[in-house]
Amino acid sequence: MSTIERLATIALVILGTQLTRHLSFWIFSKNNEPSWVKYLGKALCPAIFGFLLVYSLKGYGSTAWQAAAALGVTALLHIFKRQMLLSIAGGTLCYMLLVNLIG
Amino acid sequence: MPVSAQSQKAFKAAFRSTLPIMAGFLFLGSGYGLYMRSLGLEPWWPMLTSLLIYAGSMEFVTARLLLGAFDPIGAFLMTLAVNSRHVFYGLALLDSYQVPQKQYLIFGLCDETFSINSSAKVDEDINRGLFYTWVTALNQLYWLAGSTIGAFLWGLVSRVELKGLDFVCTALFAVIFLDSFLKEKSHASSTLGIVLSGACLFILGDGFILPALFLIVLALMLLHKPLGRFYEHD
Numbered sequence: 001m002s003t004i005e006r007l008a009t010i011a012l013v014i015l016g017t018q019l020t021r022h023l024s025f026w027i028f029s030k031n032n033e034p035s036w037v038k039y040l041g042k043a044l045c046p047a048i049f050g051f052l053l054v055y056s057l058k059g060y061g062s063t064a065w066q067a068a069a070a071l072g073v074t075a076l077l078h079i080f081k082r083q084m085l086l087s088i089a090g091g092t093l094c095y096m097l098l099v100n101l102i103g
Numbered sequence: 104m105p106v107s108a109q110s111q112k113a114f115k116a117a118f119r120s121t122l123p124i125m126a127g128f129l130f131l132g133s134g135y136g137l138y139m140r141s142l143g144l145e146p147w148w149p150m151l152t153s154l155l156i157y158a159g160s161m162e163f164v165t166a167r168l169l170l171g172a173f174d175p176i177g178a179f180l181m182t183l184a185v186n187s188r189h190v191f192y193g194l195a196l197l198d199s200y201q202v203p204q205k206q207y208l209i210f211g212l213c214d215e216t217f218s219i220n221s222s223a224k225v226d227e228d229i230n231r232g233l234f235y236t237w238v239t240a241l242n243q244l245y246w247l248a249g250s251t252i253g254a255f256l257w258g259l260v261s262r263v264e265l266k267g268l269d270f271v272c273t274a275l276f277a278v279i280f281l282d283s284f285l286k287e288k289s290h291a292s293s294t295l296g297i298v299l300s301g302a303c304l305f306i307l308g309d310g311f312i313l314p315a316l317f318l319i320v321l322a323l324m325l326l327h328k329p330l331g332r333f334y335e336h337d
Contacts (some may be wrong), residue, residue, distance in 0.1 A: 016182025024193030050296025
């Protein structure tokens with residue numbers, strides 16, 4: 001592929017990405033938002049957080065038990081301490097220790 | 104409050120919220136920069152794509168596309184498929200993103216930025232538009248910095264030594280999910296999100312994203328009557 005063809009490919013990837021990000025905002029503006037869209041907008045967030053969690057766990061097949069243990073540590077830290085940064089740092093550290101020291 | 108003081112306050116809050124993403128993006132971004140270099144591409148390719156595409160998983164796909172035969176339509180359709188989930192982020196942020204900086208916020212709406220901006224309880228005395236903008240800009244800066252570092256590290260290191268640091272993004276999503284779960288009045292939406300995504304992943308494998316999101320929307324629509332009262336107010 002020539003440089004121009006590469007730049008054209010990148011331009012279309014940018015266009016596609018922006019289309020997916022803008023679409024909902026183009027279809028619904030604040031004034032013509034039907035009540036079911038208002039409901040969906042609010043009700044969707046917790047479900048998407050769940051989806052993102054599953055989506056991000058997808059790649060851990062080969063280190064499944066380490067990921068599960070680290071996830072448990074993250075959850076326990078968060079339930080008892082309720083400090084986002086502490087829970088995230090603790091869980092990540094646990095995962096790194098497990099995959100590097102035990103494998 | 105003067106404009107600069109307001110901006111500073113928003114910046115501080117945004118910086119704190121994005122710290123885990125700084126760790127994750129510097130690491131994953133440098134992985135992307137190294138990957139692009141390993142394919143024989145010059146450093147400015149990962150920098151350009153990180154700045155303008157700014158959608159992590161799609162950038163890894165783009166790296167492969169740049170080495171194949173020229174197929175712009177295929178690249179466009181592939182992008183729509185990989186990034187279709189953004190449509191649902193937009194739906195969830197329709198109200199919150201009605202601020203003067205809306206155009207840039209939509210431009211930079213990646214998974215991590217969505218998760219911070221849609222879950223953050225912004226203090227009353229912090230300008231919400233400025234907070235969202237700083238979160239978006241900082242995350243983009245971390246990603247760009249990461250891929251730039253990776254692009255120039257190529258040749259100096261054979262392998263990034265911080266094995267497992269990528270878990271920081273998973274931990275972030277886990278904490279955001281749990282935090283919202285512990286506070287919410289109804290667990291219906293959270294439960295649907297986990298169960299339907301998990302089931303679709305189990306049955307369909309890699310192609311689970313769109314079916315999972317469609318099923319979630321469908322289930323929530325069917326439950327509009329019983330669940331409506333839980334999602335009326337901000």
